[in-house]
Amino acid sequence: MTEPIVQYRDVHKSFGDVKVLKGINLDIHPAEKIAVIGPSGSGKTTIIRMLMTLEEPTSGDIIVDGTNLWKMEKSGKMVRASEKHLREVRGDIGMVFQHFNLFPHMTILDNCMAAPIHVKKENKEEVRERAVQMLERVGLGDKFDSYPSQLSGGQKQRVAMARALVMRPKIMLFDEVTSALDPELVGEVLEVIRDIAKNDDMAMVLVTHEMDFALDIADKVLFLDEGVITEQGTASEVIEHSTNERLQTFLHRFRKV
Amino acid sequence: MITINAILDIFPQLMRGLGVTVTVLLASAVLAYLMAFIAGLCRLSQNVIIRKFTGFYVEVFRGTSLIVQLFWLYYAIPMLFGIQLGSNWWTGVIAIGLNYGAYLSEVVRGSILSVAKGQTEAAVALNMSRFQRMRLIIFPQAVRMMLPEFGNYTIQMLKGTSLVSLIGMTDVLYYGDIMRSTNLAQAPLIYLLVLVFYFILALPLIWLTRKGESISKKGVASG
Structure with missing residues (x-):
């Protein structure tokens, strides 16, 4: 197997006195699709938020493409990463959020174009072409000049995915991207994710409650329970053959609803 | 009939103060807005000294009376330090501008802080630098939120300009x-007309504030 693009090494995270993650070890390989499942409050979201540099680990290391994300070397010692260091290392990572977080003061097209132009300093015409292409891909080819407030939740989430894709990330993080949607809009968003998973060679980490969907597209499933990854393997290994009691209870509860 | 004649008498007199009132308003508004953005952003700076220093400015100017500040600038500073702040027009503009700048800086700070956290997170996820996040994402939304309050304070500033009559400036109130003083019996009518005068001047500002409110309702993610 190829070298992992991301490695978590004994990563802990506490919020105040609450220990959310208690020693996460995890490899993410290029193009690998990983689903993270588990009860709410188990720290699933925190795992990917740390990789996106939105939360700083309390201890442990996250290595991205060979570089320590949260620590850097300064005159022979490892110190806390500067903003500049974080920017250099997180450039290949993209994220889609539960609440979309589109920029409400920009059109859909501008939402997709702002970062490639200002962050990557790419040519505006090329970026526009790519943004148009991505928006068409997610089925919003007729909405370029709309503002986010004019869209449905499902449409907003598809824009958010196009916006992340235009940056050409090597790793895409999905943080419960269908949880805030009306049930009838979930399908259209999952369709887009399925399309990305099938046709793009980026690594994907999905934190999700859409169990069947996750198992369908994931190469690897992680079961997170009380801050520890207690099960990992292929979908069939984890779901069908695991004897982990808590996992079975969790799955059972899901299947019932 | 007598009243109408009196009005026709008084109004042109008040008009003579219009220039001073309007120019003082415009200049102090520009200064206040400038101070608001500088101080508002400085209070969010990562540097403790900058933050404390601007905090001091804001609290001093918010916490003391405008009219006393005006007198300080006009009477006390020249005596103590031998500095003349230019004409009394400038003194008025600086006092009003610094005072309202302090209030407005809190509006700037508050608006920036109330842009939803998810906006910053999305900008981080797109690898924007701190400066880019502020310039492209947070600030444009915060400005929309500021508009109504900026309108309110500008209306207050208009009324505040009447204080410059106390340092010998010939504004609307001065002529009133x-x-x-030359016609004591007319006092009620004169002051009524002064009020009407200020109200007419405030009308466009009131209209702009409304406009600002409707703009700020759109295009912002707050919470």
């Missing part, structure tokens, strides 16, 4: 006072 002059007329009253």
Whole structure:
């Protein structure tokens, strides 16, 4: 197997006195699709938020493409990463959020174009072409000049995915991207994710409650329970053959609803 | 009939103060907005000294009376330090501008802080730098939120300009006072007209504030 693009090494995270993650070890390989499942409050979201540099680990290391994300070397010692260091290392990572977080003061097209132009300093015409292409891909080819407030939740989430894709990330993080949607809009968003998973060679980490969907597209499933990854393997290994009691209870509860 | 004649008498007199009132308003508004953005952003700076220093400015100017500040600039500073702040027009503009700048800086700070956290997170996820996040994402939304409050404070500033009559400037209120002192019986009518005068001047500002409110309702993610 190829070298992992991301490695978590004994990563802990506490919020105040609450220990959310208690020693996460995890490899993410290029193009690998990983689903993270588990009860709410188990720290699933925190795992990917740390990789996106939105939360700083309390201890442990996250290595991205060979570089320590949260620590850097300064005159022979490892110190806390500067903003500049974080920017250099997180450039290949993209994220889609539960609440979309589109920029409400920009059109859909501008939402997709702002970062490639200002962050990557790419040519505006090329970026526009790519943004148009991505928006068409997610089925919003007729909405370029709309503002986010004019869209449905499902449409907003598809824009958010196009916006992340235009940056050409090597790793895409999905943080419960269908949880805030009306049930009838979930399908259209999952369709887009399925399309990305099938046709793009980026690594994907999905934190999700859409169990069947996750198992369908994931190469690897992680079961997170009380801050520890207690099960990992292929979908069939984890779901069908695991004897982990808590996992079975969790799955059972899901299947019932 | 007598009243109408009196009005026709008084109004042109008040008009003579219009220039001073309007120019003081415009100049102090520009200064206040400038101070608001500088101080508002400085209070969010990562540097403790900058933050404390601007905090001091804001609290001093918010916490003391505008009219006393005006007198300080006009009477005390020249005596103590031998500095003349230019004409009394400038003194008025600086006092009003610094005072309202302090209030407005809190509006700037508050608006920036109330842009939803998810906006910053999305900008981080797109690898924007701190400066880019502020310039492209947070600030444009915060400005929309500021508009109504900026309108409110500008209306207050208009009324505040009447204080410059106390340092010998010939604004609308000054001419009202002059007329009253020569014609005491007319005092109620004169001051009524002064009020009407300020109200007419405030009308466009009130309209702009409304406009600002409707703009700020759109295009912002707050919470």
